[in-house]
Amino acid sequence: MNAAAQFESVTQVFGDFTAVDDIDLTIPAGKLTTLLGPSGCGKTTSLRMLAGYTRPTSGRILIDGVDATRMPPEKRGLGMVFQSYALFPHMTVAENVAYGLKLRGTGRKERDARVAESLQLVGLGHLAARKPRALSGGQQQRVALARAIAIRPKLLLLDEPLSNLDARLRVQMRAEIRRIQHETGLTVVLVTHDQDEALEMSDEMVLMRAGRIMQQGAPADVFSAPANRFVADFLGYENFVSTADGLVTVRPEHVVLVPGETSAAEGLALPGTVRDIAYRGVDILTTVEVPDGSEAILLRSHVRAEEAPRLTPGQAVTVTARPRHLIALTD
Numbered sequence: 001m002n003a004a005a006q007f008e009s010v011t012q013v014f015g016d017f018t019a020v021d022d023i024d025l026t027i028p029a030g031k032l033t034t035l036l037g038p039s040g041c042g043k044t045t046s047l048r049m050l051a052g053y054t055r056p057t058s059g060r061i062l063i064d065g066v067d068a069t070r071m072p073p074e075k076r077g078l079g080m081v082f083q084s085y086a087l088f089p090h091m092t093v094a095e096n097v098a099y100g101l102k103l104r105g106t107g108r109k110e111r112d113a114r115v116a117e118s119l120q121l122v123g124l125g126h127l128a129a130r131k132p133r134a135l136s137g138g139q140q141q142r143v144a145l146a147r148a149i150a151i152r153p154k155l156l157l158l159d160e161p162l163s164n165l166d167a168r169l170r171v172q173m174r175a176e177i178r179r180i181q182h183e184t185g186l187t188v189v190l191v192t193h194d195q196d197e198a199l200e201m202s203d204e205m206v207l208m209r210a211g212r213i214m215q216q217g218a219p220a221d222v223f224s225a226p227a228n229r230f231v232a233d234f235l236g237y238e239n240f241v242s243t244a245d246g247l248v249t250v251r252p253e254h255v256v257l258v259p260g261e262t263s264a265a266e267g268l269a270l271p272g273t274v275r276d277i278a279y280r281g282v283d284i285l286t287t288v289e290v291p292d293g294s295e296a297i298l299l300r301s302h303v304r305a306e307e308a309p310r311l312t313p314g315q316a317v318t319v320t321a322r323p324r325h326l327i328a329l330t331d
Contacts, residue, residue, distance in 0.1 A: 004029040004187040010059035021211035031203035042211040079148030087132040094128040118146040252302035254325035268321040
């Protein structure tokens with residue numbers, strides 16, 4: 001795997017708070033990598049260290065194999081798009097996109113060509129003469145993206161770029177960023193707290209917690225085999241059960257409820273009581289209370305309506321799942 005950037009034993013400490021804790025990370029070239037996790041997990045600090053806005057307390061950051069740990073941001077050849085698009089209100093769209101090129105001394109002819117190319121790529125060539133105030137939020141986001149792309153960066157860094165958009169625009173822009181990444185072959189690093197965004201957009205997903213990397217890999221690999229309870233919980237797994245072999249999780253769509261009591265030669269078979277049934281048109285979400293040692297836990301089964309057994313609250317059932325759907329976890 002060719003590396004566009006690497007973190008080697010990188011730590012960042014602010015006072016008595018460790019924001020990033022001795023991480024090793026490889027950003028593959030030509031891929032879209034997401035740094036995912038809750039607030040305070042260290043993902044934005046990692047991005048800022050990669051961009052050069054924050055210097056690591058210890059460790060090294062390499063860009064294209066070159067030690068960039070002490071290199072200033074303007075020497076790293078990176079493009080960045082923030083949550084706030086930071087467009088200049090007095091400049092036109094074209095002038096905003098050209099700004100980084102002018103700072104780099106790019107000639108007028110090449111500058112105009114790159115601006116036109118970048119605006120065409122984001123679908124805004126027809127708005128080159130507009131001012132930012134005349135654009136929608138989604139269009140402003142595209143201008144910021146075009147400005148970052150125009151300088152032909154080694155890496156494109158995106159810090160929660162979709163968080164200020166409404167739900168419909170976020171979904172649209174996910175697809176647009178993926179399209180642009182595929183068409184250009186850019187290496188992109190995206191910071192997000194949204195697991196759906198990361199799963200949909202990533203080639204490589206890095207899930208962080210308390211400054212450490214919990215798991216890294218292709219989205220399908222991480223989702224199908226979470227390394228621990230934190231990863232499983234963050235990615236939407238809801239059912240956690242203590243067994244003789246340790247903690248396991250199972251997705252609601254893999255839980256089958258059998259009326260009455262039954263046993264299973266293998267897999268999961270737990271006695272329970274139906275507590276709630278939520279009919280949602282094409283599917284049904286059933287919540288079952290199951291004894292778990294000294295206390296009860298709630299497990300959920302999510303199945304298509306036509307495949308669901310006819311159950312009622314208070315009814316005794318057996319919660320079952322096949323062995324291949326049980327995922328062993330560490331705490």
